[in-house]
Amino acid sequence: MVTGTIHDIGYRHYEGRRLGRGYVLRSLYVHNLRAAWGLGRPARAKVMPFLLAAIMLLPAAGDVAVVAITKEHDLLWRYPAYATYLQVVIAIFLATQAPVLASRELRFHVVPLYFSRPVGPLDFVLAKMAAMVTALLALMATPVTVLYVGGLVNKVPDAGGHLLRYLGALVGCLLFALVLAAVGMVVAAFTPRRGFGVAAVIAVIMLSSVFVVTVQGIAEAETNFTFAGWMGLFTPFNLVDAVQVRLLGAERTAVAVPPAPLGGPVALALCAVLVLGSIAVLYRRFRKGADL
């Protein structure tokens, strides 16, 4: 008869390999991506992101069903328009999840634990940014892919054209993700309380949109279409739509986009400025937040 014994093996040193910067950066990215979807956290943290993802998928699935039943191929939604149609859902996702990545670790003073390890502030910000972009990209690209696959299954004509438009829309989704993450993360990083963070992100995205649409309405009533188009650069969804229309050959979804030939490059440059500026601001914010 053998009885179980518990052995206290004492403290053991670790002589094995310590992986370098690439591994740490990758781990940090995966950790933040999981956090953006509430993985590794209690169930209630998962409710919001997955509920919103389901809501994002519903119209695409419904639309594919309608096309399948009616055989009216024109009813298939345009891929690049999907994000703009569902911008409220995407804005809510950004507002609830950006604070998780941008302000949670500042609020609970976790940041110094990173910077007292071999993690630099730039890597830290890049990993968070990349994770938020990936989370948003998954949110937007999945329903667009459902639309595309639904079209294929229902044998919509002009398969080559659909593929091109689908790929263009994926690039558009990436751009939406980059711009929205840049805006959302900066706003969230400066509103340490989570509730305020959610409200602030929603306010910035939605109020800028309402403001721009109002001004565009007035400008169009005055028949000043050029001005209405340029105004579109001042709200994220319209800004990316301008790039989609002018550079990716998509049809216009927003109220107005700036005129060719300058409109596209200017809009794209503005996207780049937003993303780089956001990284610079977050870098400074987290360095300051790391004060021991």
Added chain:
Amino acid sequence: MPIIAAQGLTMRFPGVTALDDLTFAVEPGVVGLVGANGAGKSTLIKILLGLLPASAGQARVLDLDVATQGGPIRERVGYMPEYECLPPDVSATEFVVHMARMSGLPPTVARERAADTLRHVGLYEERYRPMGGYSTGMRQRVKLAQALVHDPRLVFLDEPTNGLDPAGRDEMLDLIRRIGTEFGISVLVTSHLLGELERSCDHVVIIDGGRLLRSQPVAAFTAASGVLSVEVEEGRDALGHRLAAAGLTVRPEGRLLLVDVAGEHTYDLIRDAVVDLELALVRMEQRRHHIEEVFAAPQAPPPQAVPPQVERTW
């Protein structure tokens, strides 16, 4: 080789000198860093981690230069901050595994070592629950675990006993002692309570107002003081007068008599006096110094910059 060595280390902020020309070196072991709040302890740790460039002077940690080799230092040390640093919505296991990976441990090793380390600091089944519901004692243990999980050669523990009740404080001090002896990891532990470091440290560095007051082994602080304490059941005063009459320097302290040792015959005089007076001798022992006495009667002239009320806070 000293684990930490500072040479003329100075840190000036606009309007404040946080560290003023600190020079000291400490050997591997458990080192206490003592100073009042605002004495410059946290600033010193920040500089030693290579996160804050000093205004003047140099420092080496594990024989690496803090100014130029901050990266390699941060791979080899652990750091436990003074304040709360735990996200409430993840479990201790999840958190410590993540921090292990942030120090470059591969995924499976990170899991194993996180489990081991949490066990060593005394956290068992609770480690799967979100940390928001932990007591202060449990939170301090998780903070300690994340500083140890990657098997550093040196850990900086900033006020680890803060907020703990007396029992928790004793457990934490025992744990710190074990880290230094059993685990073989050098420790720099800060505190504003001198007494608690006396038990757990090999060496104590005392700073005040950014200046070095003392840096020496604990044994030197607590060496025999050349004073005997004598306790008798009754008749303390009678014994005191008798000994004074015999030419010894005697003063009362509570139930005790403190007698300066003048030579071997002092012991005999006390014995004979107790026997003659028919008193019951409870004890007669060599009195040791306490580190606190450094502040009560500074042997070195007190620095001019220190306002006197700071010393009374010990």
